[in-house]
Every structure is written in structure tokens, then in C-alpha cells.
Amino acid sequence: MSAHVKVVDLTGSPVIDDHCHGFRAADLVELDPLGWEDRLTMMGMCFLSSGQTDRTLAGQVTGLRDSTVFALTARRWLAERLGVEPEPQALAAARAAAIGADPEGYCAGLLAEQNITAVIADEGYPQPPVLRAEFERSLGVPVHRVARIEPLIVALQALDLSWPDFEAGFEARLEEAASDAHTVGFKSIIAYRTGLDVGTPTAAEAGQAYDLWRAAGWPKDRGPGKVVRDYCLRATLRAARRHDLVMHLHCGGGDPDIVLAHARPQDAFGLLHDHIDQPIILIHGGYPWMAEAAYVASILPFVYLDLSEFLPWATLGIDRELEMLLGVVPAGKILYGSDEASEPEVFWLSARMAREALERVLTSSVQRDFLTVAEALEIGRGVLAGNTARLHGFA
Numbered sequence: 474m475s476a477h478v479k480v481v482d483l484t485g486s487p488v489i490d491d492h493c494h495g496f497r498a499a500d501l502v503e504l505d506p507l508g509w510e511d512r513l514t515m516m517g518m519c520f521l522s523s524g525q526t527d528r529t530l531a532g533q534v535t536g537l538r539d540s541t542v543f544a545l546t547a548r549r550w551l552a553e554r555l556g557v558e559p560e561p562q563a564l565a566a567a568r569a570a571a572i573g574a575d576p577e578g579y580c581a582g583l584l585a586e587q588n589i590t591a592v593i594a595d596e597g598y599p600q601p602p603v604l605r606a607e608f609e610r611s612l613g614v615p616v617h618r619v620a621r622i623e624p625l626i627v628a629l630q631a632l633d634l635s636w637p638d639f640e641a642g643f644e645a646r647l648e649e650a651a652s653d654a655h656t657v658g659f660k661s662i663i664a665y666r667t668g669l670d671v672g673t674p675t676a677a678e679a680g681q682a683y684d685l686w687r688a689a690g691w692p693k694d695r696g697p698g699k700v701v702r703d704y705c706l707r708a709t710l711r712a713a714r715r716h717d718l719v720m721h722l723h724c725g726g727g728d729p730d731i732v733l734a735h736a737r738p739q740d741a742f743g744l745l746h747d748h749i750d751q752p753i754i755l756i757h758g759g760y761p762w763m764a765e766a767a768y769v770a771s772i773l774p775f776v777y778l779d780l781s782e783f784l785p786w787a788t789l790g791i792d793r794e795l796e797m798l799l800g801v802v803p804a805g806k807i808l809y810g811s812d813e814a815s816e817p818e819v820f821w822l823s824a825r826m827a828r829e830a831l832e833r834v835l836t837s838s839v840q841r842d843f844l845t846v847a848e849a850l851e852i853g854r855g856v857l858a859g860n861t862a863r864l865h866g867f868a
């Protein structure tokens with residue numbers, strides 16, 4: 474059998490992860506070793522991030538693990554990496570031993586093997602946040618941060634301020650975040666709060682709504698609170714423009730707390746159109762409405778798409794959507810991300826799946842005579858790292 478030669482070979486190409494969440498390597502030792510496969514799946518991760526504790530639900534997460542493609546792939550790939558049989562008990566034991574021996578070294582090794590050279594951490598999750606410098610020590614690569622605005626709103630609510638003080642406090646916190654040299658963007662998860670159909674309230678309208686919202690005890694519905702949140706998001710976009718920062722906007726599905734009826738790319742279209750000359754990344758690329766996001770990014774010049782969540786959890790579905798995205802959107806606007814929010818292996822699994830899927834899809838594009846090998850390589854390297862670096866001004 475002749476050696477298999479890849480047409481489009483991205484082996485060793487650097488990877489920059491544009492969306493992930495902080496952890497401390499040392500804390501991994503405290504987690505239940507046998508539960509790690511549950512925490513690794515989309516359902517298991519969402520179960521944790523939405524604060525679920527129900528035992529019946531947890532049992533179902535475990536019960537479905539062995540029929541989840543992602544869990545089975547992860548088990549086999551990681552067992553191979555650790556040199557053990559792909560069997561849950563043996564793998565959990567080998568993994569726990571490796572982490573226990575050197576937590577930071579274990580995490581850094583996962584990133585180094587996939588040549589992940591930098592990450593952007595969304596510090597809004599978990600809460601309380603893991604400090605950027607701590608996360609950086611755990612990964613062994615530079616960690617940049619995006620400042621999420623919803624925790625700023627929570628902190629200000631706790632102070633029970635008048636509207637002028639709330640508004641001034643919000644602006645002051647935006648300025649403080651922007652003044653940190655490690656901040657490369659702002660982030661909003663308004664799709665988890667009141668939806669992406671963001672209105673255009675005036676300061677007076679926002680002030681009136683704020684008084685009603687405060688008097689009612691901050692209800693989490695689409696009433697007055699929505700007006701205030703819409704106003705704050707537009708203020709954030711003004712601050713991003715002032716400071717030349719990128720806006721990271723959650724768009725699409727997420728965990729069960731998502732306001733799914735108002736989380737689609739089309740819901741965000743008004744806001745995106747109002748900021749047509751300003752860089753905004755749709756974090757999660759509108760997943761599961763990726764074709765809709767692709768269309769939006771194909772007509773609005775400064776809308777970018779992040780691949781996280783869909784990568785790595787869509788597994789078998791990755792190639793199909795990647796082909797659609799690369800065909801529709803200028804590839805310079807597609808950014809690799811993992812949405813690692815649970816276990817460090819997600820960095821490694823996601824980068825490997827992305828690299829291999831890009832190789833397959835780009836090889837097909839060469840075979841079908843859409844691209845030359847050189848063009849395909851350029852596009853692949855851009856998606857994995859170059860596009861994120863350029864957009865966020867990394868040296």
C-alpha cells in the first residue's frame with residue numbers, strides 16, 4: 474500500500490482559539506474522574522453551565538453517553554494518546570493519574586500537540602471568573618480576554634443605583650475593561666437574556682424602563698429589562714468602536730437557558746445592519762442556523778463567524794457545514810473556536826477535528842477545481858489562526 478499523501482496538508486499549522494472559557498488546571502484534580510466523559514459531551518456540558526442538579530437528568534446524560542458520537546470518538550482518541558484501552562474506567566484512571574502528576578503540564582501538553590498558540594477567553598463563564606493570568610499559567614500560551622457585559626449589569630444591579638449612576642457605572646466599567654492591555658473585545662450573551670432583536674431606545678426611554686425594571690425586582694422577561702439591555706449593548710458597541718475592539722456576540726443555540734425564539738442570525742440583523750462598518754463576530758456562527766449566518770456574513774462586510782460549539786460537538790456534521798460556510802462566506806471572515814467550557818481535552822479534540830475536517834473539505838475543493846492547493850492552504854491556515862490574529866491585532 475502506498476503512503477497516503479494529503480493534497481491539502483495542515484499538519485502543524487498554528488491554531489488560535491477565538492472562544493473558550495477559563496479554568497485552573499489545579500482544580501481539575503478535584504473533579505470526579507469518572508464523570509469527565511459526561512462533562513465532555515454537549516449535553517453534559519450544558520447540564521453544568523445551566524446550573525442543573527436534577528439526578529434524573531444527570532442519569533440520562535450518562536445513559537446517552539455511549540450512543541453519542543462525540544463521546545465515543547473522544548474516548549478512543551484520548552485512550553490512544555494515553556496508551557490505554559478505550560474503556561471508560563481504564564481511561565478515567567489513566568487520565569486522573571496524568572492530571573494528578575502535573576495538572577499544568579497535562580493541559581499545556583494538549584495545546585502544544587495541536588500547536589494552539591494563543592486563545593481568547595470569554596471571562597463571563599464560569600462565575601466567579603477565573604483570572605486571565607491564572608488561565609494563562611494553566612495553558613502555557615498567551616490568553617487574551619473578552620469582557621462580557623452581562624456580569625457588569627449584575628454587579629450594578631446589586632448596588633441598587635439610580636439610572637444616571639447605573640448608566641455612568643456601566644460606562645466606567647466598559648472603560649476599565651478597555652484599558653486592560655489584554656482585552657481584545659467585548660462580549661454579549663443578550664441571546665440568553667432578552668434576545669438578539671435589539672431595539673433602539675433613547676437614553677430617556679432606557680431611564681424610564683430602568684426605573685420600572687428596578688421597581689419590579691429585575692424580572693428576567695422581555696419587558697422593561699429588555700429596553701435597558703438593548704441600550705447597554707448599543708453603548709458597548711460605541712465603546713468598542715472608540716477603543717478599536719471587536720464585538721463578540723453570542724448568536725444561535727447554547728445551553729437550555731437560551732432564549733431560542735430570539736437567538737437566530739435573522740433576529741440580530743437589525744443590530745448588525747446598524748453597525749455595518751464595525752467588526753462583530755457571531756460567536757457559534759449562528760449554530761444551528763449556520764446557513765442563515767453565512768448569508769448575513771456574505772452581505773455585511775464586517776460580520777465574522779466563529780465556528781465554536783458546532784466545532785467540536787457536531788462531529789459527523791462538521792464537514793458538511795464547513796463546506797457550506799467556505800463556499801458562501803469570504804473565508805477570511807471564518808474563525809476557529811472550540812467553546813471549551815468544561816474539560817481541557819476539548820481544546821485538543823476540537824483543534825484536531827477542525828484541522829482534519831478542513832483538510833478533507835479543502836482537498837475536495839481542489840479536486841473539484843474551485844481552488845489551487847496553494848489557495849486552499851492559505852484559506853485553511855487563515856481559518857485555524859490567521860483570521861483571528863489579524864482581526865484582533867495580535868502581533
Ligand SMILES: [Zn+2]
Pocket residue numbers: 492493494595812814
Ligand atoms: Zn462559550
